[in-house]
Amino acid sequence: MMKYSVSMTEDIDLSLSNHLIREDNQEDLCFAFYKLSTGKRRITALINDIIFPELDDRNIHGNVSFNPDYFDKVTSYALKNKYGIIFIHSHPYPGWQSMSSDDVDAETMLAPRVKAITGLPVVGMTIGSDGTWSARFWEKTASKTYNIQWCESVRVVGYGLKIHYNQNLKPKPKFGKEFSRTISSWGTSKQEDISRMKIGIVGMGSVGSIIAEALLRTGIEDLVFIDFDTIERKNLDRLLAASEGDIGKFKVDFQKNRLHDVNLRKGLTIEALPYSITEKQGLEAALDCDLLFSCVDMPLPRFTLDGISYSNFIPVIDGGIDTNPNSDLSNIDQARWKAHTVGPQRICMQCLGQYTPSDVSLEQSGELDNPTYIKGLPKDHFVNRGENVFGFSLSLAGMEIQQFLSMVLQPKGIYYGPKEMDFNFGNIDFDFENSCVKDCHIKSQTGQGDNFNKILLFDHPSAEKSRNNLQRSITPRTESANADTNLDTESFMKRAIRKLKNLFSDS
Numbered sequence: 001m002m003k004y005s006v007s008m009t010e011d012i013d014l015s016l017s018n019h020l021i022r023e024d025n026q027e028d029l030c031f032a033f034y035k036l037s038t039g040k041r042r043i044t045a046l047i048n049d050i051i052f053p054e055l056d057d058r059n060i061h062g063n064v065s066f067n068p069d070y071f072d073k074v075t076s077y078a079l080k081n082k083y084g085i086i087f088i089h090s091h092p093y094p095g096w097q098s099m100s101s102d103d104v105d106a107e108t109m110l111a112p113r114v115k116a117i118t119g120l121p122v123v124g125m126t127i128g129s130d131g132t133w134s135a136r137f138w139e140k141t142a143s144k145t146y147n148i149q150w151c152e153s154v155r156v157v158g159y160g161l162k163i164h165y166n167q168n169l170k171p172k173p174k175f176g177k178e179f180s181r182t183i184s185s186w187g188t189s190k191q192e193d194i195s196r197m198k199i200g201i202v203g204m205g206s207v208g209s210i211i212a213e214a215l216l217r218t219g220i221e222d223l224v225f226i227d228f229d230t231i232e233r234k235n236l237d238r239l240l241a242a243s244e245g246d247i248g249k250f251k252v253d254f255q256k257n258r259l260h261d262v263n264l265r266k267g268l269t270i271e272a273l274p275y276s277i278t279e280k281q282g283l284e285a286a287l288d289c290d291l292l293f294s295c296v297d298m299p300l301p302r303f304t305l306d307g308i309s310y311s312n313f314i315p316v317i318d319g320g321i322d323t324n325p326n327s328d329l330s331n332i333d334q335a336r337w338k339a340h341t342v343g344p345q346r347i348c349m350q351c352l353g354q355y356t357p358s359d360v361s362l363e364q365s366g367e368l369d370n371p372t373y374i375k376g377l378p379k380d381h382f383v384n385r386g387e388n389v390f391g392f393s394l395s396l397a398g399m400e401i402q403q404f405l406s407m408v409l410q411p412k413g414i415y416y417g418p419k420e421m422d423f424n425f426g427n428i429d430f431d432f433e434n435s436c437v438k439d440c441h442i443k444s445q446t447g448q449g450d451n452f453n454k455i456l457l458f459d460h461p462s463a464e465k466s467r468n469n470l471q472r473s474i475t476p477r478t479e480s481a482n483a484d485t486n487l488d489t490e491s492f493m494k495r496a497i498r499k500l501k502n503l504f505s506d507s
Contacts (some may be wrong), residue, residue: 003169003288004151006086006125006135007037007313008047009344009447010158013131019052020090020127027064027090029053031074033083034123037312037449039287042152043137045084045123046313048447051077063102064089075117084120085110094130096166099148111138111146125154133164155290157313158345159415161407163193163290170196178264179219186409191219194408200224200286202277202305203295204251206238206393207319207400211293213240214401216259216268223259224271224289225252226282228463230470238390250274250470274467276460277301277308283456287312291407293400294318299355300363304456306342306349311445311452315343317403318354319396321388333424337392339399340418340432341407347435348442352418364458395421 008016012032020028030052034045057070078085087110091097099107107124114122115138125135133154138146152169156162172192175183183191199220201208204227215223231239231246231254239251246254252272259270275282278300286292286308294305294316302318309316319339342348349355362368388396399419406416418432436443445452 001041003042004135004137004149005042005044005153005155006034006047006123006133006151007044007155007157009313010156010160011345012047012050013156015050016088017127017131020088021129021131022090022092025092025129026060026062027092028060029058029064029066029087029089031066031070032086032088032125033078033081034086034120035083035447035449035451036120037287037453038284040281040284042288044287044312044449045086045135045137046447046449047086048083049077049081065106075114078118084118084123085114086123086125088125088127090127090129092129094128095132096164097126097128097132097134099124099126099136107136107138108146111140115140115146134166153290155313157315157343159407160410161291161315163197165193165196172196173219173221173267175219182217182219190409195219195221197290197408198222198224198288200226200289200292201295202226202282202286202292202301203297204255205229205235205295206240206388206390207321207397208293208295209240209242209251209255210394210397211295211400212255212259214397216262216264218401219265221265221267222269224273224285225255226273226275226277226285227251228274228276228460228466230466238388238393248470274463274470276463278304278456278458278460279463280457283308283453287314287453289314291404292316293404294349295400298363298368299359300458302349302355303357303360304458306355306442307445307452307456309343310348310442311448313344313447315341315346315407316349317341317400317407318349319400320354321392321396335392335423336420337396337399337423338418338420339396339403341403341416344446347418347433348440350442351433351436351440366461369462392423 019030022028030050032047033049034047037044037046051074053066053070056067058064058066074085087107107122110122121137121139123135123137125133127133135151135154137149139149141147150166150169152166154164173195175191179191197220199215201212204212204225208227212223212225229251231242231249231251233247236242236244241258242254252274256270256272260268271285273281273285277283277286283304292305292308292314294302296302297320305316305318308314317339319337321337322334340352399421403416417430417434420429
């Protein structure tokens with residue numbers, strides 16, 4: 001059964017709040033527009049734009065109503081831009097709002113009209129006097145009536161991350177003595193909000209395994225692990241808690257079972273997926289999350305995560321370790337690690353220099369699996385960096401968790417930007433560009449949802465090989481939207497390269 005949610009940027013939240021929350025305590029209204037983001041189990045309306053009413057567009061009389069001309073403007077704009085429509089009004093009291101009989105009548109009247117015009121369900125939203133959002137979809141049934149599907153949450157994303165929860169669908173969790181020290185640090189209310197988040201970790205290696213441990217002990221109850229790799233002997237000095245007997249297991253399965261064995265949270269749910277984030281199964285699971293940790297070290301998954309963050313309003317916390325970028329010095333002489341959060345109103349990974357379009361195309365071409373080609377690459381190429389060690393992974397994971405806590409706790413209203421640690425001198429650099437370049441292609445996809453998600457799908461031969469080698473019994477793959485099972489590998493690679501070149505041609 002699908003779940004529902006709404007997401008918006010902090011700028012849109014501020015604009016709506018300033019209009020709807022009135023000093024005279026009367027109700028007000030407006031219309032906004034959305035694109036859909038469809039995950040494996042969650043549908044999200046991404047608010048892209050607003051048309052505020054002009055003086056004669058609505059009547060304020062304690063309650064509030066709108067005039068036909070205003071609705072005509074809204075529907076024309078929605079049709080022109082292929083948007084869904086959101087009807088929004090305010091209530092003069094706090095908290096997640098239920099619906100009055102007048103509210104139900106108004107949205108029941110709108111539901112068939114909006115569906116007929118846009119082909120999409122009307123979304124109703126209410127804001128309380130304290131700025132708390134509530135939301136619902138009106139879905140058409142087989143009997144041609146319209147039923148309310150209440151949203152599980154409304155997310156506000158930018159420098160911070162604020163989630164408004166539907167208490168009926170996401171009730172406040174209870175905590176025992178095992179979380180008394182954690183709660184004493186930031187209070188019960190913040191802990192309730194943090195624990196109800198759904199968080200994904202992409203890459204369950206040395207950094208991802210430590211982050212998973214930290215999230216469990218921070219009280220997160222709903223986790224998603226995405227990684228197609230298996231444990232090898234060379235991983236044992238860096239992979240948290242892994243031993244010789246775990247060699248050959250999927251990393252996601254190993255970490256899932258290990259965290260369940262801790263038995264810290266009775267309601268703990270972990271979804272372990274042996275897929276790449278570029279595959280349909282991995283991408284759709286990521287779209288169900290409120291926040292993602294990027295613990296990958298290759299350009300293609302970084303590009304996909306970058307696209308997810310902007311096009312779906314899902315913040316991504318990314319990091320990386322650089323131990324041998326451009327010299328013959330030992331790894332430790334060049335050790336640096338960097339963590340940053342990307343998403344709406346922040347700088348993207350491409351503009352931060354975490355990957356380049358050419359590197360993305362190179363990985364997708366398959367040449368990075370060609371030893372002869374790799375041998376000819378320059379020393380400063382990303383594939384020639386040195387291996388990291390557990391101590392460096394631990395430090396990077398700590399920096400990523402700090403980014404997370406800064407975003408959700410918002411201490412003193414300060415949000416962390418990118419930070420980079422120089423191991424040799426102990427310096428932490430933080431003076432980085434904080435906005436994308438003018439014509440950034442990733443930023444241009446902000447709020448596009450499913451329209452851009454199909455561009456992010458790629459078959460991943462290495463992931464398929466890993467699953468086939470283990471001969472694990474899993475649900476058969478559903479081919480991605482851009483895949484053709486009749487193509488041989490060489491033909492597919494050529495088409496994938498063309499796709500990426502077209503994608504980045506305007507960047």
